[in-house]
Amino acid sequence: MKLYSYYRSSASYRLRIALALKGLPYDTEPINLLKREEHEATYRAINPQMLVPSLALDDGTVLTQSLSIMEYLEEVYPNPPLLPADSLGRARVRALALAVACEIHPLNVPRVLNHLVAEFSCTDEAKNRWMARWISEGFAAIETLLAHPATGAFCHGNMPTLADCLLIPQVFNALRFQVAMDPYPAIRRIYDHALAHPAFLAASPENQPDTPGKS
Numbered sequence: 341m342k343l344y345s346y347y348r349s350s351a352s353y354r355l356r357i358a359l360a361l362k363g364l365p366y367d368t369e370p371i372n373l374l375k376r377e378e379h380e381a382t383y384r385a386i387n388p389q390m391l392v393p394s395l396a397l398d399d400g401t402v403l404t405q406s407l408s409i410m411e412y413l414e415e416v417y418p419n420p421p422l423l424p425a426d427s428l429g430r431a432r433v434r435a436l437a438l439a440v441a442c443e444i445h446p447l448n449v450p451r452v453l454n455h456l457v458a459e460f461s462c463t464d465e466a467k468n469r470w471m472a473r474w475i476s477e478g479f480a481a482i483e484t485l486l487a488h489p490a491t492g493a494f495c496h497g498n499m500p501t502l503a504d505c506l507l508i509p510q511v512f513n514a515l516r517f518q519v520a521m522d523p524y525p526a527i528r529r530i531y532d533h534a535l536a537h538p539a540f541l542a543a544s545p546e547n548q549p550d551t552p553g554k555s
């Protein structure tokens with residue numbers, strides 16, 4: 341498989357975690373968002389939404405949208421599972437994942453930030469306040485959701501699930517934009533726990549072929 345990815349993209353990071361947790365090998369095809377490579381005609385032909393990640397399967401089929409790709413991987417490579425065995429558990433994990441994917445992440449992506457600068461002359465300071473506003477609101481809700489029922493070492497019990505694949509990259513983003521994490525001790529604890537896991541480590545932005553400083 342070939343993963344079109346950018347080292348610092350949190351949507352790419354999600355999928356890298358899922359691939360690593362399932363032990364699935366892939367080649368990385370870097371798409372540099374800073375150079376706007378996602379807009380180039382060759383990539384647009386792969387992903388008409390001009391977003392990373394995309395996953396090309398060995399037969400050439402291209403999958404897009406990180407959550408949809410992770411659900412595909414879960415169906416085709418069910419072990420180890422990234423969704424709980426029970427319906428209520430699956431609903432909870434998907435709700436936590438969607439709380440990141442639908443309510444936080446889309447407001448923080450480069451195309452939105454670029455628009456704020458181009459159309460409204462936003463300063464870096466204003467951009468950071470915008471980021472903090474949506475991340476904090478989303479994390480406050482997730483922090484409460486994590487307590488009911490009480491969570492384990494990860495978002496749902498003691499094994500990583502799709503919820504962790506979504507949450508950990510969002511925390512990486514929050515720290516990058518200096519969002520205070522003190523109000524979210526459960527999220528912070530899960531983040532610190534996940535970072536010690538080899539799959540999360542392998543997927544992290546510091547360890548990618550296109551990480552600046554890596555050859």
Ligand SMILES: N[C@@H](CCC(=O)N[C@@H](CS)C(=O)NCC(=O)O)C(=O)O
Nearest residue numbers: 349350351391392405406449450451
């Ligand atoms: N819902 C999409 C979101 C993908 C997305 O927004 N990716 C960002 C990087 S994290 C991107 O490609 N941004 C390019 C841009 O905003 O111009 C998914 O989950 O795959």
